[in-house]
Amino acid sequence: MASPTDPEFTPILLALPSLTPSLALEIIPRGLVLHRLFVQADGKTHDILIGPEDPTGHLTQKYTNTIIGRYANRLPVGSFSVSRNNIQSTVSPQANEKPTVSLHGGVKGFDQYLWEPLVDPSASELFTPAELATIETRIPSSIIFKRISEDGEEGFPGRLLIEVLIGLAQPEGAPRQTPEGKEWNLGSVVITYRAKLLDENKVTPINLTQHWGFNLDASLQEGPETLSVKDHKISIKADHTIELNAEALSTGTLLPVTGTHHAHAEKTSGRIAESFPESGYDEFYVFSPRAVPPPPTTLPASELKPELDLVGAALSRDSPASEEVVSLTSGKSGLRLGFATNQVGVQFYTNNFATPEKGARKKIHGGSGAVGDGYGPGTAAFLEFHAPLAAWLHPPESRGPTGDDTLLASGEVYNNFVRLDVWYKGSSSN
Template identity: 85%
Template sequence: MAEPGFTPILLALPSLTPSLALEILPRGLVLHRLFVQADGRTHDILIGPEDPSGHLTQKYTNTIIGRYANRLPVGSFSINRNNIHAVVSPQANEKPTVSLHGGVKGFDQYVWEPLVDPSAAQLFTPAELATIQTRAPTSIIFQRISEDGEEGYPGRLLIEALVGLAPPEAPIQTGTSPGGKEWNLGSVIITYRAKLLDENKVTPINLTQHWGFNLDASLQGGAETLSVKGHKISIKADHTIELNAEALSTGSLLPVAGTHHAHAEKTTGRIGEAFPEHGYDEFYLFSARGAPVSPTVLPASDLKPELDLVGAALSRDGPSSEEVVSLASGKSGLRVGFATNQAGVQFYTNNFAVPEKGARKKIHGGSGAVGDGYTPGSAAFLEFHAPLAAWIHPQSRGPLGEDTLLASGEVYNNFVRLDVWYKGQGRV
């Protein structure tokens, strides 16, 4: 009998050329495929297994991560917000002293319920539902409840996640990329909301999408197109967070300038220039932005019918529109740019990939069978979230000052918008 939650849900933009389409798996809220059509070619820009059930073993590939992203020390920790006290006990899974991506059974291992009727959503306002219908009509809201004590996290937590596609604001738009015009192909919007259902509770929360990009893999050009070392990356960050030998945050900030993390300082801007021996797996704390972004936590009383934070996230000229990360390939002509209200991004180059244990999509030149997987350096994972263990390390919180705690009577709000661009020779 097939595992539940592995039947894909397809979202596709209306008949536009070029176009976007997204396959979502309810189990783990997996973005299984992200199809981009440009210049007569179809690309899938996300790595992963061919068979949806392959995500059972190829863990954390394009899944949601929660209740807390990345690594936390194992133990019992007292937390306090709004004079509400609790104890959180992250559970060991990566090693006896490290809890990774939510613990033994994180959010990636649960089946999320798609809401057939969007008005059943409890954490999106009527104004936001109207915006979704008009500006991102190819969308779906998923929901689940994380029970009190799940993986050592206190409080019964309602989570709702909007995943959708937004068309270009005009069928074709020109960008300002050096070296020529770009055509905007549309956007992917993800918005996470969460609220504690119990009174007098507090919990850490730090959600992200653990998605891995390769903009060339569908060209099927052998080892060269299966590596992202030729991609160019830009991250607007002044600091990374220092890690100890177990890749846990020490709370100290390290300057980016003058290091291999200063991608803007590189001669070529390519990921492969000054590539570290074991690849990238670092959290970059964004520089202070030119305008305030949407709040990551707000009083539940602020979630009034007229509030529209989704509209702000979709706006390409509003205060939340600043592009903080860009990933581009000259081979495919594709570029993805990201806007978010999160404090930083974890950049990971698939260093722990073991080809013999994984499978590779057929569109990427793989057989689809286990044993023919992706190699280290084959993807740029870009996971937007707050600083690692921010409730433990106040000094690492950066310009937004987030402690990543959520108390009763508050709503968590996290968005990322991915804009897809194509640079061609006057045609798309």
């Protein structure tokens, strides 16, 4: 068992530069875990991420706020030929969830590795000088992490360099007027994943995400109801979900959400509890076509020129290219999360498989911090932004508006961003 003082599990703290910062984030280098996300609102401190009290608890509480890779979600086990830009390779996903299913990268996914923080950001190979300048001025508390995934790791071809920017951006603008009243921006969490193959003549599937689970009420500690997210309201700008077979593998068929419990915009209350399925939510939603395409997910390495600034584009809340596609709101705490991304969709999961007896719950959420006093089903809204499951195995029409096959070839750069804006309206009843 790892020691609590093990540097792999010693949290790195990011906070907005203020005497009373509205946001603070603890990151654990092993697994690139977002351990705590503190929000200060109306004199109250909230930690809006579920998880264990002890950082080493992430060894057993799998996929709780960790990075996921080389490929998010479920892939069929087998050996498959992949081709891009006249380059061919073979990918062999490794079984871990079931003999026929590879989950979240395989037996030892990205969540189980130590990620190296770059002490000197200029040592980055995948962020341009223009982006580093933007990071310095607009994301004042941030860090870039790095690791190399070796050729053949978990059956994925090619030696892959990955760099991940995680940072906090300052609040911007005056309060916004909404039908329910004014809301104040408290700042943003910005994550940008970059990757490129270090080998020539290789191609690999790649689909990264953060497997983070939110509860906007748990820190209120006002009884069992604040441990549930069913009273949260959710909005997802999606026209389709992806059909899954009995093993939760994609069939490659898109299913319309209209007239189903997945049509959250059609619900009278907007509450997650309305039309809540018996087994909870664990579905991939494909976003509706956007008026302006977001920044690309894959680009030629030759386009990563010194003046290119995709980070700046991701930060702009006023740009149609980074519109809000998912919103999660609590009337109890008054907090709202708005998400923008260049990804095709989002996996929405309500912690259905959680077993309180096997996990631990943070003290700020009313737990003891000890194993046996964990979170149960329905206690979190996991929102994992990535491309459709096994996109490279299915035809373009099943991959959403962009037709992205999630393959990366030598000479290309993978670019994935998520921006989480934190808003506060003031508490009220749902």
